[in-house]
Amino acid sequence: MTASHEIGLIDRLIAGLPRSPAQLNRVHESDAELLRMQDGSVLAVTTDGVVEEIAAGLYADPFLAGWMSVAVNASDLAAVGAAPLGIVVCETLPHGADEALLAAVQRGIGESAAAHSLPVLGGDTNIGTELQLVGTALGLLPQGTPLTRLGCRPGERLYATGPLGLGSAFAFARLQQTGREPPFRPQARLAAGQALRGVASACMDTSDGAIATLDELGRLNGVGFRLTTAVEAMLHPAALALAAQAMLPPWLLLAGPHGEFELLFTVPADRGEALERAAAAGGFTPLPLGEVRPESGIELDDLRGSRVLDGGRIRNLFEDSRGDVGRYVGALLAMDTP
């Protein structure tokens, strides 16, 4: 689950579980769990299973499944500004899986771990009905304050670490079998996240799609967003091309629940120079999206006009459509009223 239905479930599931006095964040407040250590450093830990994406056929390529089991967790570390320490992976392998499948999964895990500087510390293997990969990544914040989802205020600027919509474009092409899947092998923004500590006021990755990310940031901080950059200028070229081919309004590529693992972050207006330094250190080009506004909702413009999106409703549409991509896109199109 990737939408706000999941949030309600999580809230129910965690009620009554024992919590740690050393934990800095409450549930939902950051992409990774943050634990104050005795020496003052902060340990970041996050667990994320690649389960539904495999079952839905999105990661039918076992290399990609392995790659993503590391990348999704690395992205959570990136969003809190942690330096990567390592990862453990619990693999459930299907009965009678052939050597080629196992080798491709491991190659995906290995190449992703190397690309994210996340050594594989260990793991567990089980035999089950279908392939499932659960990664748990550890990171460290040697000193100072972690990035969290909390802290943005009206008037601040909103940025992304890179163009958006590639995750949705890949998922649409893959699940609709258009035969034109854009290459998809996302690399989490670990260097960017570390460089943004002390610069960004709030940060979250787009693993659930850009609109879900903005909706969550808005709810947690009691604000909304006005996207002043035209949607067409935010989109990854492959996402824009898919929108044109499939004749979809471009903003739909921000709405899908499968993201691209960029970071969305807010910066106070007087930190422009600090942002430039962070961008140089973190190896990214900040993509200005708009600004934080006091009113809730996500206001955006595209070439056809302006609209305010109900992020909460959009986040639940995919699950409400029971995974039927055609029905889901139809429901999104019905919301396309500038």
Place this chain on the structure above:
Amino acid sequence: MTASHEIGLIDRLIAGLPRSPAQLNRVHESDAELLRMQDGSVLAVTTDGVVEEIAAGLYADPFLAGWMSVAVNASDLAAVGAAPLGIVVCETLPHGADEALLAAVQRGIGESAAAHSLPVLGGDTNIGTELQLVGTALGLLPQGTPLTRLGCRPGERLYATGPLGLGSAFAFARLQQTGREPPFRPQARLAAGQALRGVASACMDTSDGAIATLDELGRLNGVGFRLTTAVEAMLHPAALALAAQAMLPPWLLLAGPHGEFELLFTVPADRGEALERAAAAGGFTPLPLGEVRPESGIELDDLRGSRVLDGGRIRNLFEDSRGDVGRYVGALLAMDTP
């Protein structure tokens, strides 16, 4: 998988994966992964999925499934002598799971987390075909050397933290549907593990059964074991009762691949007093089992005589029997030649 077939698979899976220079253990050498931190402390991390046990019907009780997802990971922390920091749990919930099932799973996780002083730091939820729970636990060794599986020498004494065989007795009764399942809610030996640091020369938990544990310790250290205590005196009363009822040789209750989460550990002969202090501090009564011998194999006595067991063969029997408990017990009985 719980047997030495799994070890071969793991060796193949990890080949080529990037490793961390800060990791103190190599694969198989300890129950949890050990990472040296900058301040000199050691972070212990372990991931273990409760997948096959649920699929096999062993943990049909969702409370027990939740309990075990914490306990199995706590036990790995115990075996390295770590103090518990916290746990994350990635849950795959079956489509259309009812509220009662979810509540029972969460109650199991929560009560086990409280019993093991392992706060739940966070988690992830997915919807899938069947219930699967993957826990990842973190522990800390503030200073000194962790316990590992390496370090025992011929002539040293072998102990358990408590009676053995309850895990096998539970599994046999449950899977053979004898209707006489012994109560099974194991609590990992966290206090014992911490107290045994600096006292035990090697340590491993019995999560895969006592004979598998001894076989692994023997292989890693190039030794074997002579069990001088009669098997009947090692067994948990419920295991001994089940052996009598089912007319099984008692040592079979040490052979099953479902363990009881005690620790097996070795102690040099001159550390008797240190062991007494550790037992008092760790709240356990050391159960003497026998001694480390230079020759490989596990030699044991029961009321019917003495025999040397081939631990490696026993460890693969369950998988070789394809999970058929009747066939498995038959294959074990065929090895019962004093």
